[in-house]
Amino acid sequence: MALTEITQRANNRGGARQTTLFDSLGAAQRRHKRTRKAPGQENAHGENSPPDKAEQAAKRARTGDTAATDVQPQATLVTRPFTMLGVHAALRQRQRQALAPHSVAAGARLAALVSPAARAFRVAGDGAGALPLACKYGGAARLALVDEAGFVSVFDTRRGGALAPLQRWRAHDNAVFDVEWCGDGAQAVTASADETCRLWDVERELCLGTFAGHAQTVRAVSWRHGDAHCFASASRDGAIMAWDVRCNRTVAADGARVFRPVNVIARAHPAAAVPRARRPVAGASVTAVRHLRHNPCLLASAGSASEAVRFWDVRMRVASRASALPQPVAASLLPPAARRARGTSSLALDPDATRLYAACNDSAVYVHSALAPARPLARLAAPEFECRSFNVGTAMSPCGRHLAAGSSTGSVVVWELDRFGTNASGRRAVLQGHAKEAGCVAWNPDSTRLELATCGDDGILRVWHEDALLAESASRDPVNRCSWGFSRLACSPPAP
Numbered sequence: 001m002a003l004t005e006i007t008q009r010a011n012n013r014g015g016a017r018q019t020t021l022f023d024s025l026g027a028a029q030r031r032h033k034r035t036r037k038a039p040g041q042e043n044a045h046g047e048n049s050p051p052d053k054a055e056q057a058a059k060r061a062r063t064g065d066t067a068a069t070d071v072q073p074q075a076t077l078v079t080r081p082f083t084m085l086g087v088h089a090a091l092r093q094r095q096r097q098a099l100a101p102h103s104v105a106a107g108a109r110l111a112a113l114v115s116p117a118a119r120a121f122r123v124a125g126d127g128a129g130a131l132p133l134a135c136k137y138g139g140a141a142r143l144a145l146v147d148e149a150g151f152v153s154v155f156d157t158r159r160g161g162a163l164a165p166l167q168r169w170r171a172h173d174n175a176v177f178d179v180e181w182c183g184d185g186a187q188a189v190t191a192s193a194d195e196t197c198r199l200w201d202v203e204r205e206l207c208l209g210t211f212a213g214h215a216q217t218v219r220a221v222s223w224r225h226g227d228a229h230c231f232a233s234a235s236r237d238g239a240i241m242a243w244d245v246r247c248n249r250t251v252a253a254d255g256a257r258v259f260r261p262v263n264v265i266a267r268a269h270p271a272a273a274v275p276r277a278r279r280p281v282a283g284a285s286v287t288a289v290r291h292l293r294h295n296p297c298l299l300a301s302a303g304s305a306s307e308a309v310r311f312w313d314v315r316m317r318v319a320s321r322a323s324a325l326p327q328p329v330a331a332s333l334l335p336p337a338a339r340r341a342r343g344t345s346s347l348a349l350d351p352d353a354t355r356l357y358a359a360c361n362d363s364a365v366y367v368h369s370a371l372a373p374a375r376p377l378a379r380l381a382a383p384e385f386e387c388r389s390f391n392v393g394t395a396m397s398p399c400g401r402h403l404a405a406g407s408s409t410g411s412v413v414v415w416e417l418d419r420f421g422t423n424a425s426g427r428r429a430v431l432q433g434h435a436k437e438a439g440c441v442a443w444n445p446d447s448t449r450l451e452l453a454t455c456g457d458d459g460i461l462r463v464w465h466e467d468a469l470l471a472e473s474a475s476r477d478p479v480n481r482c483s484w485g486f487s488r489l490a491c492s493p494p495a496p
Contacts, residue, residue, distance in 0.1 A: 107489055109450055110402070110414055110429035112468035115485030119463040120433075121155070121163045123147050123455075132455035133391070133440065138181035138202070140446035143453055144188060145461055146176035152190060154202060157444070157451065157463050169205045171198060180221045182228050189231055191218035197233050199245065209257040211243050213264070219286065219390075225293045232299055232314065234286035240265040240301055242314045263314050265326050269303025287390045288346050292370055293353035298329070300356055300370070302344035304390060307334050307360040309344070309368055332373040334366070345387055348394040348403065355421040359394045359405055363387050367421055378422040382492070384430045385413045391439040398447040404454075406438035412454050414487075426492045433462050433485025 123132045123145070130149040137143050143155040145165075150172040153165035172192035181188045187208070189199050197211040197218055216236040224230040229245050241261035248260040271284045284305035292298045292311075302309050310328040342361035349356055349370065355377070356368040364387075365380040380403070388408040395404050403415045412431040415423045434456035444451035450466040462485050471487070474480040 107416065107427055107429075108468070109466055110416065111487055111489050112466045112471050113414075113429065113431060113450065113452065113464045113487040114467055114471035114474065115431075115433050115462040115464045116470070116474070117480070117483040118162045119465070120483075120485070121165070121461045123153075123459050123461060131457055131459055132461055133176060134178045134393070135440050135442050135453050135455050135461065136179050136181055137442050137444050137453070138185040138188065140444060140449075142185065142202075143442070143463070144179050144181065144202075145455065146171070146179045146190060148175035150174055150176055150192065152176065152179065152188075152200070155461075155463075157453070163461070163463060167202070167205060171200065171207075172196070175217075177217065178220045180223055180231065182223060183226065184228065187228070189221050189223070191221045191233060193217040195235075197221060197243070207256075209245065209249070209259050211241075211259045211261075213241050213261045214239065220289050222289050222291045222299065224291050224296050227296060232289050232291065234268075234289040234301060236285040238267050238269065238284055238286060238303070240268045240286055240289060240299075240312065263317070265312055267325055268301055268310065268312070268328075269305045269308075270325055271305050284343075285390070287344060288358075290347045290349055290356070293349070294371060300347060300349075302347055302358055304343035307342065307344055307358065307362070307366065308332050309347070309356060309358055309373065311373060330373045332366075332368050333375045343390065345390045346393045348396045350396050350421060351398060351400045357394055357396065357403055359387050359392055361387050361390070365394065365403070365405060365415075377420075380415055380423050382413050382415075382428055382430075382490070384409060384411045384428075384490070389437065389439075391437070393440040395441045395443050395452075397443045397450075398445050402443075404441045404443065404452060406441050406454065406456070408437045410434040410436055410438055410456060410458075412438050412441060412452075414452075428490050429487050430490055431464060431485060431487050433464075434458050434460065 123130050130147040130151070132145055132147045135143060135145045141156050141158045143157050145153045145155065150170050151168060152171045154167040155163060155165055171190050172194050174193040176190050176192050178191040179188055186202060187199060188202055189197055191197050195212070195214045195216060195218065199208040199211070200206065201208055211233070214233065214235040214237055218233050218235045220234045222232050231243055233241050233243065235241075242263040243259060244262045245259065248262055250258050250260075252258060268286050269284045284303045286301055286303045288302045290300050292300060297313055297315050298311055299314060300309050300311050309332040311330040313329050345359045345361060347356060347358055354370055356370045358366045358368060360366060363381065363385060366376040367378040367380065368376055384407060385405060386408040392406045392408065397404070401417055403417055405413050407413060410432070412434075414429040414431065416425060416427045418424050431454065434454065436457035438454055438456040440455050442453045452464040453461065454464065455461045464485060464487075474484055475486055
């Protein structure tokens with residue numbers, strides 16, 4: 001059909017109206033230009049009433065129908081022309097609402113976090129004080145804590161009264177830097193400074209196997225999501241090793257089972273390269289490793305050499321030559337800046353498995369895309385947050401609205417996130433309960449309750465829970481201020 005014929009049919013006012021291409025394209029415009037009654041003519045629900053029979057009769061009279069010429073309109077008609085400005089304004093309003101969802105409720109919940117003196121536990125190893133190094137939740141009730149004396153302590157955070165371990169045993173003869181629960185919560189793997197990892201039956205406190213292969217301290221471990229057989233470890237020797245409890249196993253004379261890695265990524269984060277150097281580039285310490293959920297064969301790692309995050313496929317074999325550096329499948333890029341690299345302390349993955357948070361030693365947390373790594377999506381910073389060591393941890397809440405990070409100042413900063421995973425509002429909560437650096441943080445995976453565990457260099461493990469009445473009443477008592485942990489809200493413009 002020719003365009004002129006369509007135009008003639010669209011402009012035909014005498015006969016019956018026909019549906020044309022312009023009618024279908026302008027449906028939204030005609031709906032928006034529909035006449036409305038003047039103010040004061042709304043119905044009981046506060047909305048404009050649809051055209052009544054009198055208005056329809058008046059319209060027929062104007063089009064030539066004499067049967068309705070004696071009908072007078074009851075109200076003045078107001079026409080609102082359709083403009084694209086209204087659509088853009090609605091989109092901007094919807095975006096502003098999305099930038100700060102649950103702002104009032106989330107701020108009130110964060111302000112209600114409190115840690116009474118009974119919910120604080122001082123770690124002691126061999127009769128002397130020992131520093132806690134990591135804590136992780138295994139289910140909604142059990143919390144595992146590891147310390148520099150080599151002990152593993154398991155707590156039940158739902159029990160009332162004073163916080164005390166239900167189980168405690170020596171897992172290694174050296175410091176334990178990390179612990180990771182298996183998916184079902186029956187087993188856990190520990191990473192130690194004795195250059196090994198060990199798999200434990202938590203209920204029986206029984207070692208199921210030793211994983212040997214690293215040449216220096218093992219800093220971090222990560223289980224593959226949905227898999228109870230495979231995990232990865234990161235060490236100060238610069239290597240990432242993949243393990244499988246079903247293979248590469250040998251049995252010693254005393255019956256102990258020793259495992260060897262199924263894949264080794266050596267020099268995963270190389271140090272600064274020297275031009276024309278004869279020796280191979282040394283590998284810097286790998287400080288964090290995290291399996292990705294959208295692809296169980298991919299893992300992300302960070303090191304002490306720079307703030308860049310690298311992504312690896314554990315199925316790929318690296319080059320066997322000593323001088324060849326392994327090539328990751330992807331790597332994040334940082335904005336160019338005239339400063340030296342400071343390294344990354346920890347990694348945290350959000351519940352949607354789309355964003356990765358990296359706490360760096362420039363006192364900032366960078367937000368990376370876990371699906372398509374490139375330049376950071378955002379940068380989180382706060383005056384209360386300082387990251388001056390590689391022991392500062394981060395953790396994402398199960399609801400995905402809060403990111404907690406320890407700090408070298410002794411405070412714990414909890415950022416309020418929007419649906420884009422950034423802190424556009426600038427709101428945050430500052431938890432004050434540690435006298436020295438707050439290293440590890442962990443959220444309770446139960447999304448129905450707001451519970452956070454923190455441990456610091458003061459040798460204290462604190463469990464924070466939401467109780468507005470208790471927090472308000474205890475804050476007025478000067479005695480409680482010395483032994484309790486309290487939360488305060490802060491707000492500042494977001495970091496550029």
